[in-house]
Amino acid sequence: MDILDTIYGEMTFPGRSALRVVRVSGELTKKAVEKIFDRHSSLMKTHKTAVRGKLLDLKGNTIDDIVAIFFKKPNSYTGEDVVEFHCHGAETVLKILSSSLESFGIRKAKNGEFSFRAFINGKISLKEARRLKKVMEAQTLKESSAVYASQEIIERELKSLSETIIEILARWEARIDFPEEVPQEDINKWIEELSPLQKQIDHLLKISERSRQVKEGFKVAIFGAPNSGKSSLFNNLLGRERAIVTPHPGTTRDILEEKLEIDGLPVIFLDMAGARKKSQKIEKAGIEKAIKVAEGAHLVLFLFDGKKGWRKSDDEALSFLKGKKIIKVATKKDLYKKKSLPENVVEISNLSGFGIEKLIKMVISSLKASLPKGELLILDEREMMTVQKTARFVKDAFISIKQRDEVSASDFLKRALFEIDELFKTESLEIIYDSIFKDFCIGK
Amino acid sequence: MRRLNFDAVVIGGGHSGVEASYILAKAGFSVALVTQRKDFIGRMSCNPSVGGVGKGHLVREIDALGGLMAKIADKSGIQFRILNSSKGAAVQGLRCQSDRNRYSQEAIYALCAFKNLEILEGEAVSIESSSSVRGVWLEDGTFIKTKNCIIAAGTFLRGKLFTGMSVKDGGRVGEPPSKQLSLSLEKLRISLSRLKTGTPARLKKDSINYEILEKQEGDRTPEPFSLYSKPFPLLPQTCCYVTYTTEKTKQVVNKFLDKSPLFQGLIKGIGPRYCPSLEDKIVKFPHHERHQVFIEPDGVDSDLVYPNGISTSLPVEAQDEFIRTIPGLEEAKVEVYGYAVEYDFIQPTNLNFDLSLKGIDGLYFAGQVIGTTGYEEAAGLGLYSAYNIIKKLKGKAPFRLQRSESYLGVMVEDLVLKGVLEPYRLFTSRAEYRMLLDRHTAYRRLSKYAEEENLIPEEEKIFREEWENSFRKWVGALKKHKTKGGNCFEAVKRESSLENSLLNDFPIENPFMKNYLFSEIRNEGYRKRFAEEARKIEAALYVKLPKDLDYQKIAGLSREMVERLSAAKPETLLSASRIPGVTPAALSLLRIEIEKRRKK
Numbered sequence A: 001m002d003i004l005d006t007i008y009g010e011m012t013f014p015g016r017s018a019l020r021v022v023r024v025s026g027e028l029t030k031k032a033v034e035k036i037f038d039r040h041s042s043l044m045k046t047h048k049t050a051v052r053g054k055l056l057d058l059k060g061n062t063i064d065d066i067v068a069i070f071f072k073k074p075n076s077y078t079g080e081d082v083v084e085f086h087c088h089g090a091e092t093v094l095k096i097l098s099s100s101l102e103s104f105g106i107r108k109a110k111n112g113e114f115s116f117r118a119f120i121n122g123k124i125s126l127k128e129a130r131r132l133k134k135v136m137e138a139q140t141l142k143e144s145s146a147v148y149a150s151q152e153i154i155e156r157e158l159k160s161l162s163e164t165i166i167e168i169l170a171r172w173e174a175r176i177d178f179p180e181e182v183p184q185e186d187i188n189k190w191i192e193e194l195s196p197l198q199k200q201i202d203h204l205l206k207i208s209e210r211s212r213q214v215k216e217g218f219k220v221a222i223f224g225a226p227n228s229g230k231s232s233l234f235n236n237l238l239g240r241e242r243a244i245v246t247p248h249p250g251t252t253r254d255i256l257e258e259k260l261e262i263d264g265l266p267v268i269f270l271d272m273a274g275a276r277k278k279s280q281k282i283e284k285a286g287i288e289k290a291i292k293v294a295e296g297a298h299l300v301l302f303l304f305d306g307k308k309g310w311r312k313s314d315d316e317a318l319s320f321l322k323g324k325k326i327i328k329v330a331t332k333k334d335l336y337k338k339k340s341l342p343e344n345v346v347e348i349s350n351l352s353g354f355g356i357e358k359l360i361k362m363v364i365s366s367l368k369a370s371l372p373k374g375e376l377l378i379l380d381e382r383e384m385m386t387v388q389k390t391a392r393f394v395k396d397a398f399i400s401i402k403q404r405d406e407v408s409a410s411d412f413l414k415r416a417l418f419e420i421d422e423l424f425k426t427e428s429l430e431i432i433y434d435s436i437f438k439d440f441c442i443g444k
Numbered sequence B: 001m002r003r004l005n006f007d008a009v010v011i012g013g014g015h016s017g018v019e020a021s022y023i024l025a026k027a028g029f030s031v032a033l034v035t036q037r038k039d040f041i042g043r044m045s046c047n048p049s050v051g052g053v054g055k056g057h058l059v060r061e062i063d064a065l066g067g068l069m070a071k072i073a074d075k076s077g078i079q080f081r082i083l084n085s086s087k088g089a090a091v092q093g094l095r096c097q098s099d100r101n102r103y104s105q106e107a108i109y110a111l112c113a114f115k116n117l118e119i120l121e122g123e124a125v126s127i128e129s130s131s132s133v134r135g136v137w138l139e140d141g142t143f144i145k146t147k148n149c150i151i152a153a154g155t156f157l158r159g160k161l162f163t164g165m166s167v168k169d170g171g172r173v174g175e176p177p178s179k180q181l182s183l184s185l186e187k188l189r190i191s192l193s194r195l196k197t198g199t200p201a202r203l204k205k206d207s208i209n210y211e212i213l214e215k216q217e218g219d220r221t222p223e224p225f226s227l228y229s230k231p232f233p234l235l236p237q238t239c240c241y242v243t244y245t246t247e248k249t250k251q252v253v254n255k256f257l258d259k260s261p262l263f264q265g266l267i268k269g270i271g272p273r274y275c276p277s278l279e280d281k282i283v284k285f286p287h288h289e290r291h292q293v294f295i296e297p298d299g300v301d302s303d304l305v306y307p308n309g310i311s312t313s314l315p316v317e318a319q320d321e322f323i324r325t326i327p328g329l330e331e332a333k334v335e336v337y338g339y340a341v342e343y344d345f346i347q348p349t350n351l352n353f354d355l356s357l358k359g360i361d362g363l364y365f366a367g368q369v370i371g372t373t374g375y376e377e378a379a380g381l382g383l384y385s386a387y388n389i390i391k392k393l394k395g396k397a398p399f400r401l402q403r404s405e406s407y408l409g410v411m412v413e414d415l416v417l418k419g420v421l422e423p424y425r426l427f428t429s430r431a432e433y434r435m436l437l438d439r440h441t442a443y444r445r446l447s448k449y450a451e452e453e454n455l456i457p458e459e460e461k462i463f464r465e466e467w468e469n470s471f472r473k474w475v476g477a478l479k480k481h482k483t484k485g486g487n488c489f490e491a492v493k494r495e496s497s498l499e500n501s502l503l504n505d506f507p508i509e510n511p512f513m514k515n516y517l518f519s520e521i522r523n524e525g526y527r528k529r530f531a532e533e534a535r536k537i538e539a540a541l542y543v544k545l546p547k548d549l550d551y552q553k554i555a556g557l558s559r560e561m562v563e564r565l566s567a568a569k570p571e572t573l574l575s576a577s578r579i580p581g582v583t584p585a586a587l588s589l590l591r592i593e594i595e596k597r598r599k600k
């Protein structure tokens, strides 16, 4: 990433917010503002003050009535010249603004890049930068509040793990490096000393697994025969007309993916082509893909036309999805009264909205049930990697010690420790020696 | 007047200086070894033994690099043992008891064999230099012209000896300190600090009651330090004895604490935590009922023994009294009293990776004077500095060993990058890759470097090649030979108890070959994995930092980081990451800086 470019980015969560804030940071900010904000001269004289004016396109046409704030270098968040545009929520305004900015050579910021610059320019500590990066990566509100709690908890967990390892290693390395001065122990004792680590590691792995799932989001595939109302449901869930709906079967060909926050959980809904056994050539590829996608999802909503009822072909399609969590959904409830349907079917109507709330509740409770128990912590990439690598080395230590190889076990344990050191930039080897010379009388 | 002009001058005939002059002379350069007394060359200041866990590894590496220590330790050894023999090969340490006088004689003998090496008895008093070395002045006014000088003055620089509250000048018992050299170094704006170490009394051999003591024998099949040593062992083998301090000993020591220079604050230098004095042990571990004392022979014909474990700087009368509270030593006669020595040393962070001083070309330091402790560490550093002078004289790039390749590399990097707070001793745990650094593989790892400088004589080269060939032959044979569920190699790897039964089919006579082979089989998996890991990490971290990097100009670096980095001048990102206190944030900034430059 080239840190000298000027960058822009939307600071608000994409979704249904009324106001949208776009931040621009870097050398080119001033030049761009002159062209696209009518009261640029008063704006650039101020610092940290809201100035109301008109957002213009490159031809000088007004596109929005906005508020802009200028933060003068180096007293801005990033340490560079920064302007924030507070626009009205329309998608088109954002599109025009983005393309204007890009015409000045200002590029879209990467994830966490504003914080990264703040860090580079000495505005925030590394720790703060990492935390902010996590907040920005956080996809849902609940996630971002979890981030603040997480940092401390995860650090505490890792520090406590490293303390346990240091304690074990101090004994082990003392026995290894000072065989004449330190009492030697049977291998079973070594095994016994290592065992408390297992619980700590399992706990950390669970936290990291939970975090990974929450960060990635839960995939919910909308699956079913052509024309069963998948795209209609998809649109209903999103609250906007994202997918094309027609009365003709085979309308949807590609896979559509949208992320939503429901009850604090990031959920990715997937709409796709209808699954039908005997079909025309074009559709076939789409259907194979659909089955694959459904297989990779956490949950499948299996749709069928409630008026037509459950059919043999539905059974066949269902057979492709063995072992998946499935909710059967009968659509078009508005078109029929009573019908004999299989057990555990949710009936909905995409037209009247009947049953949709109930379906959403079922989706959420099903997803939550699949989440590993415990509080919600969000780890960033580095923390996740540290946990994973540390766990792997600890596991290797267990394997080695069971093979009565205390040297390798001890080396693996040291590697586990160095992984944590790497994250906190501590030097545990010296702490091990301190502990050895404090606890054992070394020296002939 | 004789022509006094040498390729290199070595100051100090201790373990470091001996190894350095040996290597330089062996490489064919003209060398002067300046030392205060010729007959004290290679003298063991403290315990009459060589090796141990970590240290023993180092001695093997010295041998693989064409050095001297292993050979003379083998010739003067009177008991050989492998420590940690029940643990994995990686941490097994070779150790021997030495005939103190014989060791020193062998060192002198080895050096005298070189026509291109001259031993000059006398004291070096100053280094003539500006930005590079021009020569060395001796006390008698002699000037030796040279461009390369190694200072290996051990514990002698402004040395002070402490026994009780009386302080004497001295580098070692019975030998004067070296004061002027310290002054001369300070004139060159080299800052010196103080460290300390100590040694126990020497006792009359026949004043000890051995009957009530526990005997400690050497190994039945002793293994030499050097693969090339033959015949071996040379001297008759002896044994050590073990006894313990008593409650009475504690009382006596406590009684005299007010006359301890250590506890009364007379000694300012910091001593090694791994070689504490008896008074240290008793004060720090009051709950320990007793402390082990090894009665070690001082030599075949010597009438002295060395009581290992009761190093002290208490006054003479305290020593007389506490020694006699130890079972077996009730009638002990003291020949020389124990003492502590405090001396000047130079923080090794002032040195480049080739052990030359930053700022003065050709001025090298090695041994205890750069903050280490132990004969083996000293010898290793002497050899290392000599290798670098050889490279310099031949106009080649400096000699550098990786951490994953040798303990010597670990030690040098630890010293130069981190500096020392107490005298540095090598432990196996200091190495990240000790599975790769066992004694069996030392030759495979390092002899190539010696051969590059012609430091291995033809007959040794042939011998070693045969040794490795035979090793490979056995590995091949084991892999070919089928047994239940695979070949023999795999079988032994899975089940180490099979080793002995297998030997019926494979008549490997040489016991050391057997150890080599089995260690290799057992560790093959881990070795491969660690070697791969080491390779990757080193490749990533050996990204070079630009030489002209001005840390002050890197935006975002705190002043503290600028200071640390400018002082250490790390060559690579790896080195930078190892500097204490350097934060990951600072490293990220360095990485960005390198990226930026690359783009330009």
Ligand SMILES: Cc1cc2nc3c(=O)[nH]c(=O)nc-3n(C[C@H](O)[C@H](O)[C@H](O)COP(=O)(O)OP(=O)(O)OC[C@H]3O[C@@H](n4cnc5c(N)ncnc54)[C@H](O)[C@@H]3O)c2cc1C
Binding pocket: B011, B012, B013, B014, B015, B016, B017, B034, B035, B036, B037, B040, B041, B043, B044, B045, B046, B047, B122, B123, B124, B125, B152, B153, B154, B155, B156, B157, B171, B172, B177, B178, B181, B197, B198, B199, B275, B339, B340, B341, B366, B367, B368, B369, B372, B373, B374, B375, B378, B379
């Ligand atoms: C009292 C005492 C206790 C010790 N205890 C321990 C211990 O418990 N454990 C341990 O591992 N190690 C111990 N050692 C350390 C061990 O002896 C040293 O690590 C080792 O000898 C260092 O080797 P060296 O070559 O650096 O220096 P030394 O062996 O000290 O040799 C230095 C040489 O330099 C010569 N020299 C110095 N200045 C000049 C000059 N200006 N001109 C000419 N020649 C000069 C001296 O004459 C001497 O020959 C102890 C040493 C002493 C003295």
Ligand SMILES: Nc1nc2c(ncn2[C@@H]2O[C@H](COP(=O)(O)OP(=O)(O)OP(=O)(O)O)[C@@H](O)[C@H]2O)c(=O)[nH]1
Binding pocket: A225, A226, A227, A228, A229, A230, A231, A232, A233, A244, A245, A246, A247, A248, A249, A250, A251, A252, A253, A272, A273, A274, A275, A331, A332, A333, A334, A335, A348, A349, A350, A351, A352
């Ligand atoms: N009355 C009624 N019509 C519905 C309902 N859901 C969907 N439809 C209609 O059914 C037709 C097909 O709907 P889609 O949502 O496109 O169905 P689909 O499953 O996505 O179809 P394909 O993409 O072709 O597989 C459209 O005409 C919808 O208006 C419902 O609940 N009630």
Ligand SMILES: [Mg+2]
Binding pocket: A230, A231, A232, A243, A244, A251, A252, A272
């Ligand atoms: Mg559709």
